[in-house]
Amino acid sequence: MMPSFYWTDIMLWALFGLLLVAIKQILADKQKRQQWRQVFSSKTAMAAAIVLVVYFMVALADSIHFNVETQSSAQNAAQTTIQMTPLDMVFSHLIVKTERTYSAPFASHEYSRSIVYDEQGQVSQQFLPLQHVADYFSNDDKSASWYLVKQASWAFMAAVLLLFVFASIHAYGKFVAFAQLHAGEHPIKLPWQTAYVTVFILVFTAVFLYLLSFDYHVLGTSKVGDDVFYQSLKSVRTGILIGALTTVVMLPLALVLGISAGYFKGWIDDIIQYLYTTLNSIPGVLLIAAAVLVMQSIMANNADWFGSSEERADLRLLFLILILGITSWTGLCRLLRAETLKISQIEYVTAAKAFGMGPFTIIRRHIMPNLMHLVLIALVLDFSGLVLAEAVLSYVGVGVDPTTPSWGNMINQARLEMAREPMVWWSLLSAFCFMFALVLAANLFADRVQWVLNPRNNTEK
Amino acid sequence: MFAYIVRRLLFAVPILIGVNLITFALFFMVNTPDDMARAQLGAKQTTPQMIAAWKADRGYDKPLFFNSEQGGIETITDTLFVQESVKLFQFDFGQSDSGRQISADVYERMWPSLAIALPTFIIGLTTNIALALLIVLFRGTTLDRTAMAVAVAIMSISGLFYIIAGQVLFSKMLNWVPISGYSDGTDFWKFLILPVLIGVFAGIGAGVRWYRSIFLEEIHRDYVRTARAKGLSEVRVLFGHVMQNGLLPILTGVVVVIPTLFMGSLIMESFFGIPGLGSYTIEAIQAQDFAIVKAMVFLGSVLYIIGLILTDISYTYFDPRVKLS
Numbered sequence: 001m002m003p004s005f006y007w008t009d010i011m012l013w014a015l016f017g018l019l020l021v022a023i024k025q026i027l028a029d030k031q032k033r034q035q036w037r038q039v040f041s042s043k044t045a046m047a048a049a050i051v052l053v054v055y056f057m058v059a060l061a062d063s064i065h066f067n068v069e070t071q072s073s074a075q076n077a078a079q080t081t082i083q084m085t086p087l088d089m090v091f092s093h094l095i096v097k098t099e100r101t102y103s104a105p106f107a108s109h110e111y112s113r114s115i116v117y118d119e120q121g122q123v124s125q126q127f128l129p130l131q132h133v134a135d136y137f138s139n140d141d142k143s144a145s146w147y148l149v150k151q152a153s154w155a156f157m158a159a160v161l162l163l164f165v166f167a168s169i170h171a172y173g174k175f176v177a178f179a180q181l182h183a184g185e186h187p188i189k190l191p192w193q194t195a196y197v198t199v200f201i202l203v204f205t206a207v208f209l210y211l212l213s214f215d216y217h218v219l220g221t222s223k224v225g226d227d228v229f230y231q232s233l234k235s236v237r238t239g240i241l242i243g244a245l246t247t248v249v250m251l252p253l254a255l256v257l258g259i260s261a262g263y264f265k266g267w268i269d270d271i272i273q274y275l276y277t278t279l280n281s282i283p284g285v286l287l288i289a290a291a292v293l294v295m296q297s298i299m300a301n302n303a304d305w306f307g308s309s310e311e312r313a314d315l316r317l318l319f320l321i322l323i324l325g326i327t328s329w330t331g332l333c334r335l336l337r338a339e340t341l342k343i344s345q346i347e348y349v350t351a352a353k354a355f356g357m358g359p360f361t362i363i364r365r366h367i368m369p370n371l372m373h374l375v376l377i378a379l380v381l382d383f384s385g386l387v388l389a390e391a392v393l394s395y396v397g398v399g400v401d402p403t404t405p406s407w408g409n410m411i412n413q414a415r416l417e418m419a420r421e422p423m424v425w426w427s428l429l430s431a432f433c434f435m436f437a438l439v440l441a442a443n444l445f446a447d448r449v450q451w452v453l454n455p456r457n458n459t460e461k
Numbered sequence: 462m463f464a465y466i467v468r469r470l471l472f473a474v475p476i477l478i479g480v481n482l483i484t485f486a487l488f489f490m491v492n493t494p495d496d497m498a499r500a501q502l503g504a505k506q507t508t509p510q511m512i513a514a515w516k517a518d519r520g521y522d523k524p525l526f527f528n529s530e531q532g533g534i535e536t537i538t539d540t541l542f543v544q545e546s547v548k549l550f551q552f553d554f555g556q557s558d559s560g561r562q563i564s565a566d567v568y569e570r571m572w573p574s575l576a577i578a579l580p581t582f583i584i585g586l587t588t589n590i591a592l593a594l595l596i597v598l599f600r601g602t603t604l605d606r607t608a609m610a611v612a613v614a615i616m617s618i619s620g621l622f623y624i625i626a627g628q629v630l631f632s633k634m635l636n637w638v639p640i641s642g643y644s645d646g647t648d649f650w651k652f653l654i655l656p657v658l659i660g661v662f663a664g665i666g667a668g669v670r671w672y673r674s675i676f677l678e679e680i681h682r683d684y685v686r687t688a689r690a691k692g693l694s695e696v697r698v699l700f701g702h703v704m705q706n707g708l709l710p711i712l713t714g715v716v717v718v719i720p721t722l723f724m725g726s727l728i729m730e731s732f733f734g735i736p737g738l739g740s741y742t743i744e745a746i747q748a749q750d751f752a753i754v755k756a757m758v759f760l761g762s763v764l765y766i767i768g769l770i771l772t773d774i775s776y777t778y779f780d781p782r783v784k785l786s
Contacts, residue, residue, distance in 0.1 A: 274475065277476055282480055287483075290758055293749060294491050301496055392620070396727065396728075411625070418633075432622055447613070
């Protein structure tokens with residue numbers, strides 16, 4: 001079992017590393033620590049952050065690929081190698097257990113009738129039972145409720161156990177802090193109760209659904225019989241990748257260009273302003289669509305560049321992220337330029353210049369630190385917009401590869417299912433729920449970050 | 462004023478040339494005419510002769526930037542780049558892959574786009590401003606906080622869901638309006654009412670939050686304090702003073718959107734089967750019709766630049782503090 005990483009995997013883990021470095025720096029700096037305590041002192045921000053962390057963990061769990069040897073089928077004894085992520089392994093029972101076609105959540109039978117020939121050759125239309133739903137209790141209602149209670153109590157126990165672990169770590173941390181006596185620091189009270197309740201609800205739901213998924217398709221199955229719950233979870237990675245990595249791609253562009261335009265002024269400023277006005281004047285979706293179209297046709301003409309279809313899909317995702325990044329740096333760049341112009345007029349920058357400091361030292365020491373709040377606010381604000389944009393782009397046909405699991409692709413398919421009679425609603429609903437939870441959490445967290453880090457708000461309070 | 466407008470128009474020229482360069486680079490350099498021909502003719506049985514004929518048919522057989530076969534000024538002008546650019550600037554978009562004139566298509570499809578975008582825009586704007594003022598009136602209360610929570614929730618839902626939910630609820634289950642389609646006749650409103658309402662609703666979250674913050678900023682100004690000190694009621698302060706002054710940033714922010722209304726809404730039009738420019742573009746993207754996409758990119762940026770110029774002019778017109786210089 002050798003792990004292998006796709007390009008997007010590497011980028012996601014690199015982002016994780018960056019986040020860890022950032023957290024370490026925040027913890028080391030007293031002022032930043034206070035600021036972030038203030039962010040988390042809001043109950044909604046605390047709950048939202050936990051939801052975001054959980055999503056990010058799912059995405060990470062889906063971002064290491066192991067080569068696993070399997071037998072493709074009983075008849076064909078030849079060994080084939082498939083790639084699985086830890087998330088796939090945990091849900092491997094759902095990959096194996098696919099049905100023939102649509103089935104509703106918790107259904108025991110297929111959604112539409114099929115024509116059946118019985119032994120006498122009689123033709124009848126029946127709802128066929130699902131192949132992978134445990135039917136040992138379907139006749140007896142009592143055992144069904146007993147089953148639910150049993151799985152719920154397991155989930156409850158798991159959640160309590162995890163909370164106990166968290167509480168112990170938390171208590172230990174407090175104990176250490178008490179022993180060291182952070183002198184002079186007035187800690188802002190954090191809403192730990194909210195945090196515990198959120199963790200409990202999330203863990204309980206996750207474990208409960210997971211346990212049920214062994215015997216049921218908790219969110220139904222899609223047209224080709226794939227489990228929708230698993231599909232939705234696989235889509236988390238795509239959403240997170242597009243939301244988080246795009247901002248990382250655009251950040252260096254916006255920073256370098258914005259600061260140089262604002263600091264060096266003159267012809268550099270003119271060129272950069274011209275650049276972003278031009279890019280800005282092309283409607284975003286159209287520019288992205290045009291770039292993706294061109295990328296698609298290059299990939300079609302050079303099919304030999306890519307080993308497997310997974311690699312191809314992954315590269316397409318990477319291209320999409322790059323294109324989104326390249327087309328969306330203009331807003332932040334303009335903001336940074338304006339702010340740099342303002343800061344470079346302030347006395348301490350003039351003083352630094354008078355001392356003979358080089359421009360790069362001044363930028364690094366005096367300008368960058370004063371821009372960080374803008375950057376951070378822009379990053380968290382953009383995240384939810386990008387997750388939403390992914391769905392729209394996939395719908396238009398210029399988003400991720402149709403084989404890549406994503407909420408946009410799920411909605412796109414669901415659109416065709418709307419025309420069915422009776423309607424197939426569950427894949428749309430689960431895409432909705434998973435996406436809504438992520439975007440809502442991101443929006444709420446972004447609001448709070450903006451409120452705390454924006455110096456203008458602090459003076460009003 | 463006149464000189465100012467002319468100067469602004471002149472300033473737009475390099476930007477349009479830049480846009481043109483970007484689209485040209487995307488559609489002719491990264492994706493060469495040979496690739497286009499192969500994609501269009503089908504990859505399998507294409508001979509070099511067929512590709513050459515296809516290119517000659519469209520005038521794509523010229524060199525990109527520099528024609529060494531010609532002498533004098535023609536070395537520059539008899540090239541693909543100049544020929545294509547001149548056509549674009551004359552709004553002659555050429556033929557689509559299906560052989561239709563793009564300019565004629567654009568003109569025809571502009572009206573359905575406007576029919577849906579204009580009411581959405583006007584109703585949306587008035588609703589958002591009215592709601593925002595109402596919320597500002599109740600600022601700091603539970604109503605304010607609830608409204609803001611609802612606004613964030615509305616913002617967090619993808620527009621695709623509003624469209625699908627609206628279609629299922631009002632067209633499929635209640636059967637009030639047709640699911641999709643368009644008509645030029647007297648029953649046109651039947652086809653428009655649902656997309657317009659969905660468009661308005663989907664925009665409420667972000668819109669109300671935005672306008673609320675503008676009004677809140679305004680409300681801390683000195684003149685508001687003066688007005689209150691005069692003994693004016695809060696409602697009169699809000700609607701008489703704050704709204705008037707808050708409308709300036711709103712107005713200037715809104716003007717830039719007006720020209721782009723021609724483009725319509727990509728997603729909305731394609732979901733509701735409205736034959737506007739939005740669905741035109743989506744169909745072109747899905748059919749990989751580069752000529753149409755190229756034309757729409759150019760048209761979109763022209764409209765955006767017109768919007769920017771209009772914004773500047775309206776700014777100077779409505780705010781006497783801003784002088785044209």
